[in-house]
Amino acid sequence: MNKLAIITAFLGAVKNRYMSYQEDRTLDEKFLMASKVEGIDGLELCYPADFEDLKKLKELLKQYNFGISAINFRSRRTGKWWRGSFTSESLSEQKEFIDEVKRAMDAAVELDCYRITTCPLNDGSDYLFEMDYIKAYDYAAETFSAACAHNRQVRVCIEYKESDPCARCLFGNVGETASFCQMVGADNLGVTLDIGHALYTGERPAQSAVLLANAKRLFYVHLNDNDGRWDWDMLPGAYHMWEFIELFYYLRQLGYNDDWYAFDVFPKEIDTVDTFKAVVVLTRKLETLTDRIDPKKMESLLEKRNPTKTIPYLYSLL
Amino acid sequence: MRDWKFSVNSGFLGRRRDRFTEYQPDRTLEEKFKLIEKIDGIDGIELKYPLDLKDLPLAKRLLKESGLICSAINVDIKDAAFFRYGALSAQSKEARDRAASLLREGMDIASELGAGLVTTCPLADGYDYPFQIDYASAWGRFIETVKEVVSYRNDVRLALEFQPHEPHAKIMLSNVGKVLHVCTEVGLPNLGANLDIGHSFAAGESPAESAALLRGKGRLFYIHTNDNTGEGGDWDMISGTVHFWHWFELLYTLDRVGYDGWFGGDVSPKHFGPTEAYDTNTRMIQRMIELLKRMEPEKITALVNKDGGIAETFNYLSQCLVGKL
Numbered sequence: 001m002n003k004l005a006i007i008t009a010f011l012g013a014v015k016n017r018y019m020s021y022q023e024d025r026t027l028d029e030k031f032l033m034a035s036k037v038e039g040i041d042g043l044e045l046c047y048p049a050d051f052e053d054l055k056k057l058k059e060l061l062k063q064y065n066f067g068i069s070a071i072n073f074r075s076r077r078t079g080k081w082w083r084g085s086f087t088s089e090s091l092s093e094q095k096e097f098i099d100e101v102k103r104a105m106d107a108a109v110e111l112d113c114y115r116i117t118t119c120p121l122n123d124g125s126d127y128l129f130e131m132d133y134i135k136a137y138d139y140a141a142e143t144f145s146a147a148c149a150h151n152r153q154v155r156v157c158i159e160y161k162e163s164d165p166c167a168r169c170l171f172g173n174v175g176e177t178a179s180f181c182q183m184v185g186a187d188n189l190g191v192t193l194d195i196g197h198a199l200y201t202g203e204r205p206a207q208s209a210v211l212l213a214n215a216k217r218l219f220y221v222h223l224n225d226n227d228g229r230w231d232w233d234m235l236p237g238a239y240h241m242w243e244f245i246e247l248f249y250y251l252r253q254l255g256y257n258d259d260w261y262a263f264d265v266f267p268k269e270i271d272t273v274d275t276f277k278a279v280v281v282l283t284r285k286l287e288t289l290t291d292r293i294d295p296k297k298m299e300s301l302l303e304k305r306n307p308t309k310t311i312p313y314l315y316s317l318l
Numbered sequence: 319m320r321d322w323k324f325s326v327n328s329g330f331l332g333r334r335r336d337r338f339t340e341y342q343p344d345r346t347l348e349e350k351f352k353l354i355e356k357i358d359g360i361d362g363i364e365l366k367y368p369l370d371l372k373d374l375p376l377a378k379r380l381l382k383e384s385g386l387i388c389s390a391i392n393v394d395i396k397d398a399a400f401f402r403y404g405a406l407s408a409q410s411k412e413a414r415d416r417a418a419s420l421l422r423e424g425m426d427i428a429s430e431l432g433a434g435l436v437t438t439c440p441l442a443d444g445y446d447y448p449f450q451i452d453y454a455s456a457w458g459r460f461i462e463t464v465k466e467v468v469s470y471r472n473d474v475r476l477a478l479e480f481q482p483h484e485p486h487a488k489i490m491l492s493n494v495g496k497v498l499h500v501c502t503e504v505g506l507p508n509l510g511a512n513l514d515i516g517h518s519f520a521a522g523e524s525p526a527e528s529a530a531l532l533r534g535k536g537r538l539f540y541i542h543t544n545d546n547t548g549e550g551g552d553w554d555m556i557s558g559t560v561h562f563w564h565w566f567e568l569l570y571t572l573d574r575v576g577y578d579g580w581f582g583g584d585v586s587p588k589h590f591g592p593t594e595a596y597d598t599n600t601r602m603i604q605r606m607i608e609l610l611k612r613m614e615p616e617k618i619t620a621l622v623n624k625d626g627g628i629a630e631t632f633n634y635l636s637q638c639l640v641g642k643l
Contacts, residue, residue, distance in 0.1 A: 016485045017336045018441060019398045078340045082589045121338055126588070127559055165336040167546065167553045229550045232487045238447050268446070269402050 002251075003041035004283065005069035005262040006034050006276055007222075008050055010233075014266055021268045027053075031060045036273045039280035042067030044117070044262040046074055047104040054110065061111070069260035070157070070192075070220055071108040073101060073118040076165075085122040086143045087136040087170060094143065101147045105154050117192045117220055119159035124166030136170055141184050148186035157219040159192035162201040164231060173201045174208040178215045190219030194264070195247065196226045196233055199240060206246040213254040221251070223261050223283060233266035235275075237282050242314065248290040249298070292317040319573050319611050324600050325362030325389035326354055326583045327542070328370050330554075331592050341588050347373075351380045356593050359600040362389035364437070364582050367424045369394065374427065381431065388431040389580040390477070390512075390540055393424035393438045396485075401442035404451075407460035407490060408442075414463050417442075421467045425474040437512040437540055437582075439479035444486030460490060465504045477512035477539040482521040484552060493521040494528040501537050514542035514584060515557065515568065520550050524564060526571035533575040541577070542584035543603060554586035556595065558602045563635075569606055570615055613638045 011030040013022050025033065027050055034040055043066050050057060061068070075085040081093060088094050101118075108116050123140065125131035147156050158181070160171040171177045174191070181189045191212050198205045212218035225239050226232040237244050251257065261283065267275040293314075301310045331350040334341045345353070347370050354360050363386045371377055371391070381388055395405040395417045403409065405417035424436045443460060445451045468476050478500065482492040491497060497511045511532050518525040532538035545560045546553040558565040581603060587595040613635065621631040 015335070015337060017334070018396055018485045021398065076338050126553060126555060163547070163549070163551050165338050167551060167555065227483075227487045230483060230487065232446060234446060234487070269398075 001287075002221075002257060002259050002261045003067060003069070004039060004280060005042045005044050005067070005260050006037070006040055007044040007046065007072060007262055007264045008034075009046050009072070010264055010267065011272060014268070021266075022272055027057065027060065031064050031066070033273055034066070034276075035064050037276040037280060039284065040066075040276065042069055042260070044069045044072050044260075045111075045113075046072045047107060047116075048074070048100075051104075051107050054107065058111070067260075068108075068111055068113040069262045070115040070117045071104060071111075071113055073104045073116050075118050075120055076122045081122055084131075084136065084139070086120050087123045087131075087139040089135060089139060094139070098143055098146050101143070102150045105147065105151050105156075108154060109151065114153055115155045115157060115220060117157040117159055119161055119192075119194075120171055121161065121165060121169065123171070124163075124169035126167040131170075133170075137180070137183075140170065140180070144180075144184050144189055145186060148184070148188050152186075152188050155188050155190060155219050156186075157190050157192040159194050159197070159222065160201075161194065161197045161231065174198065174203055174211055178212055178217050181217045182215060187216075190217040192220040192222055193218065194222035194224070195236070195244070196222070196224040196231050196264070199228055199243065200226050200231055202228075204246070205243055206250040209247060209250050209254060209256070213256070218254065218256060220259070221256065221261055222264050223279075224263065224265050233264050235265060235278055235282055236263075237286050241286070244286045245290050245293075245314075248287055249293055252290070289317060319607055319615065320576075320578065322572075322577075322579075322581050322607075323361040323387070323389070324359055324581045324583060324603070325364050325387070326357070326360055326592075326596050327364045327366075327392065329364075329366050329392065330583075330585060330587055330595070334586065334588070342592070347376060347380060351384050351386070353592055354386060354596075355384060357596045357600065359604060360386070360583075360596065362387040362580060362582075364388075364390045364392050364580075365431075367391050367393045367420070367427060371427055374430070378431065388428075388433040389582055390433050390435045390437045391424045391428040391431070393421050393436055395420055395438055396441040404444075404456070405442040406440050406463040407451075407456040409455075409459070414459065418463055418467050421476065422470045425467075425471055425476070428474050429471070434473065435475050435477060435539060437477040437479055439481055439512075439514075440491050441481060441485060441489060443491065444483070444489040446487045456490065461500055461503045464500060464509065465506070468504060468506045468509045472506070472508050475508045475510060475539050477510050479512040479514050479517065479542065480521070481514065481517040481552065482550065494518065494523060494531055498531065498535060498537065501535065507536070510537035510539035512540040512542060512582075513538060514544070515565075516542070516544040516546045516552050516554055516584070519546055519548045519561060519564070520552050524567070526564065526567040529568060529571055529577065530575050533572075533577060538575075538577055538579065540579050541572075541581055543581045543599060544584045544586075554584060556585055556599045556602055558606055565603075566606055566610065566635075569603070569610055570618055573610070573615060574619065609638070 012025040160177040162172040333344040
């Protein structure tokens with residue numbers, strides 16, 4: 001069974017362009033909040049925010065007996081790197097940026113965590129003719145190659161997202177990201193499959209998971225849901241119940257069943273602890289429903305490819 | 319072709335942010351006015367209430383000194399502290415009253431500053447999940463509150479701005495049809511729409527059609543000019559940078575239906591800055607208008623009115639752009 005983690009960034013204040021929700025919280029408070037959520041096994045830590053005091057961080061991890069699912073390297077900083085982080089064309093920015101990535105990787109190893117995940121939100125464009133795509137992919141390949149070469153034991157995961165804050169991110173969907181990883185060629189470069197991102201870019205998450213696994217790039221999974229139009233980071237299953245069940249079914253087939261699920265769910269007006277309690281309950285319930293699928297039966301249904309048999313079978317499990 | 323006046327939404331002249339980062343410094347009202355002075359072709363400013371209007375005499379003085387006209391008062395009714403569970407449609411009477419009184423105050427200021435128009439985008443009135451709100455009663459309250467507001471004084475118009483989503487997954491007032499529905503239900507002539515072109519694209523509409531519908535019912539009070547990629551993201555991009563032909567169609571239609579209001583610029587300056595953003599936005603629209611004049615709108619009308627003539631229409635339009643090939 002996969003362990004469950006909360007991304008620390010969602011335990012404090014969260015905001016969108018109009019509103020701020022919840023309050024800023026210290027690292028101590030974030031750990032305390034996570035500990036109140038029954039069924040949470042650990043955290044996805046954010047770099048640099050959570051790493052101001054490494055000693056303190058280690059103490060908290062020990063005190064609460066939390067595992068680390070991954071280190072989330074934040075590639076955006078207010079006021080800098082406007083021309084791209086992984087794709088910057090400025091030599092000095094490239095150096096500054098890759099040094100920062102390496103520090104994050106070293107910090108992960110120091111905590112005995114061998115996975116960093118990053119969503120290249122700074123790398124994309126709003127307007128046509130704004131970004132030289134030819135150069136951008138070359139720079140991105142150089143930066144990710146350098147990161148992967150820094151420590152081959154650490155898996156580097158690209159979390160793709162179609163848009164926001166750019167109208168179009170460079171890594172927008174599963175195909176673009178898988179092919180980029182294969183183009184770079186480093187074995188320790190792979191993908192974080194964020195279910196919400198997959199859904200709003202029009203993918204079937206189960207299909208995306210299989211594609212990534214076939215390419216040996218299914219490194220990590222983030223769970224959340226949305227209405228298929230935008231990245232609302234909502235409770236898993238609130239909109240796409242059957243998509244989650246199909247995903248879980250295939251993740252088991254693919255052997256992603258002794259790893260981590262990390263949650264990025266936006267607490268908004270609802271209490272943060274209550275939000276993640278619901279997230280845990282819903283995830284485990286969706287898994288229970290998935291358990292009710294008899295793999296042999298499903299295999300034969302998949303052979304028949306007859307939805308008039310398959311869909312009623314699925315509803316019979318409710 | 320008509321000559322439309324251009325204004326700038328002051329909300330974009332100060333600090334901006336998205337979910338992840340902040341852009342642009344905080345600016346005082348004086349600094350915002352100074353910025354606009356540097357932009358060619360701007361006749362007016364849309365001021366935010368309460369943010370810009372805590373010192374009304376100052377706003378008056380700046381308007382006078384700059385020669386800018388106040389195009390509209392944009393009233394903010396999405397404050398998370400008061401409108402967490404809705405504003406116009408909230409179950410809490412206190413929240414509804416607060417939203418109504420903010421709008422009434424905005425109407426008084428709009429009258430005092432000579433704008434005669436209040437615009438508001440009711441973004442607190444929405445929901446994220448199924449089973450989150452009782453639609454029937456929420457819509458009833460929404461319409462009642464709007465009716466109460468526009469009944470307050472008939473010499474100031476209220477323009478409702480629809481938006482399909484954000485910050486909620488679903489905003490109640492999400493498309494042009496719903497705005498027209500509210501106008502019909504309320505039944506007062508000083509209620510209409512602020513057609514934000516990007517919101518219309520995000521809602522899957524052709525803004526020209528929405529404009530024609532609204533104008534046909536006497537409800538097209540104001541327009542926010544911008545653009546986006548059309549997948550639903552409200553990127554507030556420079557007008558015409560994505561939907562070139564749709565923007566053309568919009569300008570052609572606005573002329574045809576006789577829209578005589580403002581073009582309120584509503585463009586995100588992100589990291590390149592407000593002066594360039596609004597300078598380019600205004601110039602893009604002005605150049606599209608010039609191009610339309612050259613295309614002779616009456617010729618377009620004749621082509622559009624031929625059933626099955628779309629090939630001929632685009633043959634003509636593209637020939638006007640690049641000449642005969």
